[in-house]
Amino acid sequence: MIVVHHLNNSRSQRVLWALEELGVPYEVKRYERDLKTNLAPASLKNIHPLGKSPVITDGKITVAESGAIIEYLAQTYGQKDFIPEAQSEAHRQYLYWLHFSEGTLMPQLLLKLIFEKIVKHAMPFLIKPIAKGIMKKIMTGYVGPNIKGNLDFIESHLKNNEWFAGHQLSGADIQMSFPLEAWVSRNTSENNYPEIIAYVKRFQARDSYQRALKSGGTYDYA
Known part of the structure; x- marks a missing residue:
């Protein structure tokens, strides 16, 4: 199952929307911003070296960056729904x-x-x-x-x-x-x-x- 490493008030919210649109089961692992710096917690670096959200894990596959995640989800789980016909x-x-x-x-x-x-x-x-x-x-x-x-x-x-x-x-x-x-x-x-x-x-x-x-x-x- 896909795990969304979700940081509050961040770009990862749109990844959750993409998964709901595609009807793909997922699990949310929550991370909270530091109240003083508003930055992501250091624990996110355990998932990806940059320690930023969004990041997803799909089995042994880890994908970071919103655009790359959208492309991965579309190509893997819903190309017809999310990617218009090539060359159009x-x-x-x-x-x-x-x-x-x-x-x-x-x-x-x-x-x-x-x-x-x-x-x-x-x-x-x-x-x-x-x-x-x-x-x-x-x-x-x-x-x-x-x-x-x-x-x-x-x-x-x-x-x-x-x-x-x-x-x-x-x-x-x-x-x-x-x-x-x-x-x-x-x-x-x-x-x-x-x-x-x-x-x-x-x-x-x-x-x-x-x-x-x-x-x-x-x-x-x-």
């Missing part, structure tokens, strides 16, 4: 969004989160204005425009597509769920990106998604 436009879209999630979208959102935490963190009075000035310059000159460009692009795509690879949910949707949930949870206005917000609500309403939430426990982005 849907398959090209599937591959693109599967990699776009962590390769393009998530790094910019993470930079924004890090800079916001730096400014909120306690620091000497004289240094704080300097830190704010640096963050503002980076956000307005680089991170902010990149995030807007990415979201505009996604919004345009979702206007013409129910799911990222077309009319059928695929592994690309599982992979794209985490960064979009993270963004929507902090940006609830539907005026700027109504298609993105509608998309997130659409997949969160699926029975498989709700079952995954019950399996995973606390998840702040739902």
Whole structure:
């Protein structure tokens, strides 16, 4: 049986959703973030040297990285359900969004989160204005425009597509769920990106998604 080494409030929640969509039996082994550092516990390094989640074990096979896990699950347990037909436009879209999630979208959102935490963190009075000035310059000159460009692009795509690879949910949707949930949870206005917000609500309403939430426990982005 597949074991999901599940860290609370992490990307491994989407792995649980993928397994529920595929109808594959699994076991959840829970790990809790350190309350001070918010990092994964050292015990995860017993499963994978980097000590990060998600990681799955399937018998003697260990797979890390969300995209690699999605590909493994799709190819091993549900290719017809999760991978569009090879050489089709849907398959090209599937591959693109599967990699776009962590390769393009998530790094910019993470930079924004890090800079916001730096400014909120306690620091000497004289240094704080300097830190704010640096963050503002980076956000307005680089991170902010990149995030807007990415979201505009996604919004345009979702206007013409129910799911990222077309009319059928695929592994690309599982992979794209985490960064979009993270963004929507902090940006609830539907005026700027109504298609993105509608998309997130659409997949969160699926029975498989709700079952995954019950399996995973606390998840702040739902």
